[in-house]
Amino acid sequence: MADFSFGGNEEENAELKKLSAEVFEDPDSFENWEKLVKAAESLEGGLNRNSSPQSIAATRDTYDRFLAKFPLLFGYWKKYADLEFSIAGTEAAEMVYERGVASITTSVDLWTNYCAFKVETSHDPDVIRELFERGASSVGLDFLAHPFWDKYLEFEERVEAANKIFAILDRVVHIPMHQYARYFERFRQLAHTRPINELLSLDMLAQFRQDIEADRESNVDRGEAEIEREIRNRIDNLHLEIFSRTQTETTKRWTYESEIKRPYFHVTELDEPQLVNWRKYLDFEEVEGGYARVQFLYERCLVTCAFYDEFWFRYARWMLAQHGKDEEVRFIYQRAANLYVPISRPAIRLQYAYFEEMCGRVGVAREIHQAILFNLPGHVETIVSLANFERRHGGLESAIDVYKAHLDSSECDIYAKAALIVDWARLLWKVKGSVEEARQLYQKNQHWYLDSRSFWSSFLLFEIEQPTSLETEDRQYVRIKQVLDDMRYKSRLPPFIIKDLTHYYLVYLLERGNKDLIKEYLTLDREVNGPFSIQSVNKSKLAEDGKESSTNKRLIMENGHPGVEVDELAIRRGENPYTKYYLQQGEHPVPSNGQS
Numbered sequence: 245m246a247d248f249s250f251g252g253n254e255e256e257n258a259e260l261k262k263l264s265a266e267v268f269e270d271p272d273s274f275e276n277w278e279k280l281v282k283a284a285e286s287l288e289g290g291l292n293r294n295s296s297p298q299s300i301a302a303t304r305d306t307y308d309r310f311l312a313k314f315p316l317l318f319g320y321w322k323k324y325a326d327l328e329f330s331i332a333g334t335e336a337a338e339m340v341y342e343r344g345v346a347s348i349t350t351s352v353d354l355w356t357n358y359c360a361f362k363v364e365t366s367h368d369p370d371v372i373r374e375l376f377e378r379g380a381s382s383v384g385l386d387f388l389a390h391p392f393w394d395k396y397l398e399f400e401e402r403v404e405a406a407n408k409i410f411a412i413l414d415r416v417v418h419i420p421m422h423q424y425a426r427y428f429e430r431f432r433q434l435a436h437t438r439p440i441n442e443l444l445s446l447d448m449l450a451q452f453r454q455d456i457e458a459d460r461e462s463n464v465d466r467g468e469a470e471i472e473r474e475i476r477n478r479i480d481n482l483h484l485e486i487f488s489r490t491q492t493e494t495t496k497r498w499t500y501e502s503e504i505k506r507p508y509f510h511v512t513e514l515d516e517p518q519l520v521n522w523r524k525y526l527d528f529e530e531v532e533g534g535y536a537r538v539q540f541l542y543e544r545c546l547v548t549c550a551f552y553d554e555f556w557f558r559y560a561r562w563m564l565a566q567h568g569k570d571e572e573v574r575f576i577y578q579r580a581a582n583l584y585v586p587i588s589r590p591a592i593r594l595q596y597a598y599f600e601e602m603c604g605r606v607g608v609a610r611e612i613h614q615a616i617l618f619n620l621p622g623h624v625e626t627i628v629s630l631a632n633f634e635r636r637h638g639g640l641e642s643a644i645d646v647y648k649a650h651l652d653s654s655e656c657d658i659y660a661k662a663a664l665i666v667d668w669a670r671l672l673w674k675v676k677g678s679v680e681e682a683r684q685l686y687q688k689n690q691h692w693y694l695d696s697r698s699f700w701s702s703f704l705l706f707e708i709e710q711p712t713s714l715e716t717e718d719r720q721y722v723r724i725k726q727v728l729d730d731m732r733y734k735s736r737l738p739p740f741i742i743k744d745l746t747h748y749y750l751v752y753l754l755e756r757g758n759k760d761l762i763k764e765y766l767t768l769d770r771e772v773n774g775p776f777s778i779q780s781v782n783k784s785k786l787a788e789d790g791k792e793s794s795t796n797k798r799l800i801m802e803n804g805h806p807g808v809e810v811d812e813l814a815i816r817r818g819e820n821p822y823t824k825y826y827l828q829q830g831e832h833p834v835p836s837n838g839q840s
Contacts, residue, residue, distance in 0.1 A: 315347035316509035500525035621655035662696035
């Protein structure tokens with residue numbers, strides 16, 4: 245980087261190098277990117293055709309990297325297109341616009357700007373009209389699409405295509421949008437001046453004529469002018485019905501549209517009322533609207549809510565429920581995984597892998613898992629998902645191989661490995677049906693995971709949940725008690741966790757223990773739920789020699805009583821002397837002033 249010249253003078257070059265380094269250090273900082281783009285734009289006082297190749301290349305590279313990172317910023321696509329027009333001309337600007345509308349297809353502003361640019365730089369009405377039609381299919385249903393439709397009508401007025409104007413208005417009056425009434429008034433006025441055969445289909449026109457002739461009160465034939473006048477009256481009434489339906493649909497949607505405070509993309513978070521409104525709006529449209537309207541609303545939503553996994557999940561699930569839309573579902577997952585949802589939240593990628601597996605693309609599904617683990621080595625959920633994937637396609641041993649490989653890996657921490665042992669044991673128990681193999685796996689590995697709540701809770705519940713009979717209950721009791729004792733005496737779990745897990749055993753004693761075990765129940769209850777002064781096991785674990793009496797002697801010497809270990813320095817600092825005790829029990833300490 246030190247030898248590369250960004251263009252501009254020495255000061256500008258140094259500033260760009262500094263800003264580029266900041267972006268490299270923190271590529272998710274939108275503020276750093278904005279500074280870099282602004283600095284690139286201002287090279288040599290503003291770029292034009294006569295600017296140095298270095299400055300032009302540096303600015304293009306900045307824009308390309310910025311918009312690859314944040315492709316939904318329609319305003320920057322417009323600025324980039326304007327810049328290319330000033331540097332390289334029409335074709336270069338069009339290429340930027342095309343990239344822009346491909347990245348954010350639902351942007352009314354970007355499509356309107358692109359079409360306006362095309363009107364000013366092209367002399368072929370058909371080419372311009374084709375672009376407007378692409379824009380109409382992309383943003384025509386937007387509640388605030390009136391700038392686009394105005395630009396389209398303005399173009400047709402310029403080329404004096406009255407029939408095209410009427411055809412556009414005939415489409416627009418059916419769309420619920422903010423300014424529907426204005427378009428309807430113009431449509432209605434224009435309808436009075438258009439040939440009658442443009443207003444209705446031939447079949448409908450013939451039906452109207454037939455009805456009018458059948459309604460006449462005498463055998464005297466009406467004149468053609470009178471019949472046409474009657475037909476136009478009926479057509480006008482038909483148009484008023486269209487207006488009424490559009491008005492009703494617009495009013496329904498206004499409830500949700502009025503609550504959208506940020507219809508564009510930004511890196512800052514949305515507040516909860518905005519998210520709730522999008523959820524309700526989608527609920528409404530899925531019931532009221534057809535496929536096109538629902539899909540368009542999802543696309544709009546995912547501009548504003550691009551960083552929210554829930555809407556990507558919802559869109560993909562809704563699309564999957566539509567017949568024959570596998571490619572559309574795939575595109576949704578690809579956009580979410582490749583552009584918007586960070587790898588640190590891999591759930592959408594796992595869902596994408598399941599989709600590809602369903603479609604028979606087993607290799608792709610496996611590669612998605614591997615890609616996640618390349619970026620998040622040791623991610624438990626992904627490892628378990630991969631193991632189950634391999635089990636489905638290669639059998640039980642293939643799944644076990646996945647667990648073994650990651651248990652041997654230095655990239656998995658001890659807590660992740662504990663979770664993997666638990667899932668491996670569950671696989672042996674639930675899938676293979678081998679309780680003894682699962683038990684041996686737990687027993688063989690318990691000395692490695694003395695700090696893992698996940699391991700000990702699963703081990704204990706595994707033994708408690710084994711089915712028994714009157715003949716085998718005593719043997720199973722011995723196994724369960726052994727796990728509990730190992731957890732209480734050998735593990736390094738905090739007392740409050742041991743207390744929580746011991747509750748399962750206490751319930752077991754009440755529900756399945758014999759009459760002789762009620763004493764054990766009360767003894768254990770006293771030990772784990774009683775005050776610290778009678779918690780013999782905890783006090784034994786505090787002593788270097790493992791004797792409760794040693795802890796009692798030390799506490800008496802330090803505090804005058806054996807109940808609670810007191811920190812003299814904490815007292816002098818004005819802190820609550822019982823804080824450590826409360827924390828050990830998993831409770832919140834009271835303030836030092838005694839007030840709650």
